[in-house]
Amino acid sequence: MSKPITVLVSIDSNSLLLGARHYKNYLASLVEKYNLGSIVDVLETGSFGDYGKGVLFLVLPENTVYSVKSEVDVEKIVLEHLLKGRIARELVVEDFSTEGPVEAKSTTIEERVVLRNAGSIDPRNIEEYIALNGYQGLAKAFRMEPRAVIEEIKKSGLRGRGGAGFPTGLKWEFTQKVDSPDKYVICNADEGEPGTFKDRLIMEGDPHSVIEGMVVAGYAVGASKGYIYIRGEYFESVASLRRAISQAYEYGLLGASILGTDFSFDLSVRLGAGAYVCGEETALIESIEGKSGRPRLKPPYPPVSGLYNKPTVVNNVETFACVPPIIDKGANWFKAIGTKSSAGTKVYSLCGNLVKRGIVEVPMGTTVADLVYKFGGGIPDGRAVKMVQTGGAAGTFIKPEELGAPLDFDSFKNSGASLGSGVILAIDETHCAVDVAKNLMEFFAHESCGKCSPCREGTHIIVHILNEFSKGRGTRELFDQLYDVADTMEDSSFCGLGQAVPVPLRSILDRFKDEFLAHVDTLQCPVGICKFDKKKKKR
Amino acid sequence: MSVVTCPDCENLFAELDRYIDSVKDNTGVLINVLHKAQEIFGYLSEEVQQHVSEKLNVPLSQVYGVVTFYNFFTMKPKGKHQIKVCLGTACYVKGADKIMERLQDELKVPMNQPTADGKFSIHAVRCLGACSMAPVVLIGEDDYYGRVTPDEVSKILDKYRRAE
Numbered sequence: 001m002s003k004p005i006t007v008l009v010s011i012d013s014n015s016l017l018l019g020a021r022h023y024k025n026y027l028a029s030l031v032e033k034y035n036l037g038s039i040v041d042v043l044e045t046g047s048f049g050d051y052g053k054g055v056l057f058l059v060l061p062e063n064t065v066y067s068v069k070s071e072v073d074v075e076k077i078v079l080e081h082l083l084k085g086r087i088a089r090e091l092v093v094e095d096f097s098t099e100g101p102v103e104a105k106s107t108t109i110e111e112r113v114v115l116r117n118a119g120s121i122d123p124r125n126i127e128e129y130i131a132l133n134g135y136q137g138l139a140k141a142f143r144m145e146p147r148a149v150i151e152e153i154k155k156s157g158l159r160g161r162g163g164a165g166f167p168t169g170l171k172w173e174f175t176q177k178v179d180s181p182d183k184y185v186i187c188n189a190d191e192g193e194p195g196t197f198k199d200r201l202i203m204e205g206d207p208h209s210v211i212e213g214m215v216v217a218g219y220a221v222g223a224s225k226g227y228i229y230i231r232g233e234y235f236e237s238v239a240s241l242r243r244a245i246s247q248a249y250e251y252g253l254l255g256a257s258i259l260g261t262d263f264s265f266d267l268s269v270r271l272g273a274g275a276y277v278c279g280e281e282t283a284l285i286e287s288i289e290g291k292s293g294r295p296r297l298k299p300p301y302p303p304v305s306g307l308y309n310k311p312t313v314v315n316n317v318e319t320f321a322c323v324p325p326i327i328d329k330g331a332n333w334f335k336a337i338g339t340k341s342s343a344g345t346k347v348y349s350l351c352g353n354l355v356k357r358g359i360v361e362v363p364m365g366t367t368v369a370d371l372v373y374k375f376g377g378g379i380p381d382g383r384a385v386k387m388v389q390t391g392g393a394a395g396t397f398i399k400p401e402e403l404g405a406p407l408d409f410d411s412f413k414n415s416g417a418s419l420g421s422g423v424i425l426a427i428d429e430t431h432c433a434v435d436v437a438k439n440l441m442e443f444f445a446h447e448s449c450g451k452c453s454p455c456r457e458g459t460h461i462i463v464h465i466l467n468e469f470s471k472g473r474g475t476r477e478l479f480d481q482l483y484d485v486a487d488t489m490e491d492s493s494f495c496g497l498g499q500a501v502p503v504p505l506r507s508i509l510d511r512f513k514d515e516f517l518a519h520v521d522t523l524q525c526p527v528g529i530c531k532f533d534k535k536k537k538k539r
Numbered sequence: 540m541s542v543v544t545c546p547d548c549e550n551l552f553a554e555l556d557r558y559i560d561s562v563k564d565n566t567g568v569l570i571n572v573l574h575k576a577q578e579i580f581g582y583l584s585e586e587v588q589q590h591v592s593e594k595l596n597v598p599l600s601q602v603y604g605v606v607t608f609y610n611f612f613t614m615k616p617k618g619k620h621q622i623k624v625c626l627g628t629a630c631y632v633k634g635a636d637k638i639m640e641r642l643q644d645e646l647k648v649p650m651n652q653p654t655a656d657g658k659f660s661i662h663a664v665r666c667l668g669a670c671s672m673a674p675v676v677l678i679g680e681d682d683y684y685g686r687v688t689p690d691e692v693s694k695i696l697d698k699y700r701r702a703e
Contacts (some may be wrong), residue, residue, distance in 0.1 A: 001695075014671050014672050016667050016683060017669060017672045017675070017683045017684070017685035017686075018672075018685065066546055167669035187664055191668060192666060193666070194627030194628045194629060194665055194666040194670075195627065195628055195629045195666070195670050196666070196668070196670070197668040197669060197670050197671070200668045231668070232574060233611070233664075233667060233668070234612055234668060235680060235681070245547060270567075270570070270571070271571060271574055272570075272609075272611060273570055273573070273574065273609035273610065273611035274609050274610030274664075275608065275609050275610060276665070287570065288567055289566070289567045290566070290567035290569035290570055290597075290605070291569075291601070291604075291605065292604050292605050292608035292609075293608065293609075294608075308566070349670060349671075350671070351629040351634060351670035351671055351673060352628075352629050352632050352633070352670075353633070357670065357671035357672075357673070358671045359671075389628065393628065425629055425632070427632050428632075435626070436631075436632070439626070439628060439631045440628055443627070443628070443665050444545075446665070447665070451606070481548065482632070503702075
């Protein structure tokens with residue numbers, strides 16, 4: 001039975017860094033100490049989205065959000081709020097909406113589809129998920145023909161949230177059409193894009209939404225086995241998913257004859273081992289088969305020949321989490337959110353030089369400026385923004401005057417800002433464009449799998465040239481050569497990794513050409529980051 | 540059979556074998572087995588790789604290929620406390636390079652090399668998925684430190700130095 005007062009503590013990999021678990025345990029010990037055990041429940045929940053204000057406690061039924069930064073704060077909440085029923089004003093987070101988590105005061109408001117439960121339920125308890133219409137989508141799907149489920153997803157306009165934006169319903173249809181006794185559903189949770197941490201918070205805040213989406217996919221395409229491929233470093237997420245899977249088995253939502261139907265579906269977790277290229281779907285499949293994660297030649301695409309050469313659906317965590325509410329509430333409901341080409345919402349990871357760093361879910365078509373200033377709180381320390389990388393490591397850099405660009409699947413074509421995996425990485429004026437480019441390209445050089453020479457050699461040549469610039473040995477010829485290498489990589493790389501490297505590179509070269517050439521012409525780094533070899537400087 | 544070269548090896552291999560026996564019938568378990576092996580031994584020596592190859596009936600070349608392909612696996616012993624510094628873009632723009640420099644100064648070792656007493660080793664990683672806490676340092680598997688400043692580095696290290 002639930003108790004009159006509930007304190008929800010936001011626990012996820014990010015808040016744990018601020019001592020969330022410690023404060024929660026301390027809170028529980030104080031509740032014990034003051035004999036409040038019979039009226040106060042202390043529960044862990046997923047992310048509230050914002051980390052700018054410390055560890056967040058939500059006290060129900062008052063809906064008061066507290067920011068906790070020390071044990072003293074915890075004591076204050078217990079003594080004032082829990083014991084005396086007085087709100088501890090000085091710790092209250094003011095701009096938190098009492099209706100739902102994180103609602104910024106702006107024309108765009110946060111709209112939660114994927115994160116509908118994160119931060120309000122205990123992710124470790126399947127019953128809380130079920131109580132909020134969990135597994136309703138699955139029950140409804142079972143009353144439909146598999147073809148009708150696919151039609152509904154197609155009609156909703158749902159497109160892949162991993163970066164490429166391929167229509168999900170179409171992918172499922174391809175898989176469904178192939179006649180094969182064995183088919184697979186894979187969830188790509190190999191979130192390795194620097195700057196991205198949205199999938200992790202979905203898995204830690206609401207793991208069952210991902211599982212439910214996968215079972216629906218399995219039913220629609222006729223697959224009976226699923227894998228969640230997740231980064232080995234995501235310890236919390238792995239534990240969260242494993243716990244959720246075993247509960248789903250217990251409740252008959254996984255395994256044989258789910259919900260009394262003749263449909264069976266098994267699900268297990270497979271660990272990645274630190275290889276960015278494994279986010280590429282065929283490399284991911286190789287890795288699940290226990291091999292080195294090198295991509296395969298496409299076509300055939302996974303819907304025709306994927307895991308163990310059987311038809312396979314591979315979708316991102318966020319994509320699967322969209323599926324249950326689409327089935328439950330209907331395609332038209334989902335389609336009404338977002339823009340014409342891009343239905344629904346998008347979860348963004350806000351990071352870099354921002355006041356409020358965290359995750360936020362808003363309708364497709366929200367502008368970069370809204371994300372940076374309204375949700376991200378702008379740039380700290382009175383500095384100016386120099387550039388924003390949108391979409392992730394393989395996304396584009398844009399300049400301050402371009403921030404009005406709305407983000408959706410078409411924005412790359414229209415304005416040059418990529419949606420990608422939903423990263424908004426703000427970089428302030430104290431950073432040098434050459435240095436930022438070098439750091440990013442070192443990442444790609446390290447993560448290139450080495451299978452094809454354009455990517456293996458190309459990434460290293462790019463790093464070498466950028467290094468020359470940062471040491472004061474850059475030339476105009478070398479600057480042009482960067483474009484040549486980019487062209488070659490785009491045209492001839494084997495997989496998406498190598499083909500994508502030119503995107504961020506060209507965007508930063510195009511927009512910061514003057515700064516690159518200043519390293520050549522004035523023989524110094526305009527921002528003072530790059531340390532030039534002394535010899536050259538004297539000449 | 541593998542040659543036993545360390546005092547506790549027999550027990551460690553037995554532990555690994557128990558895990559392998561529990562998953563052996565599944566296909567594609569090599570990576571999961573290597574995860575377990577590295578958890579048990581700390582690193583994947585040639586001997587351990589040979590053992591895995593024999594037990595799973597997978598060619599040694601494939602085991603070696605997988606071990607060297609993935610970042611997570613290591614064939615060299617690492618420090619008792621592995622310090623992972625995130626150099627992903629979000630951490631980089633928040634000064635992760637300064638943290639890395641300070642750590643190397645403090646411990647007087649370059650990256651990927653254990654300190655003389657074997658207590659620490661420093662490694663660069665790309666994104667730990669905690670970008671809102673940038674810059675992030677991870678020590679061992681669970682000890683995350685967020686929003687680290689160079690001046691906090693020696694205080695953080697002291698915790699582990701003292702624990703000995």
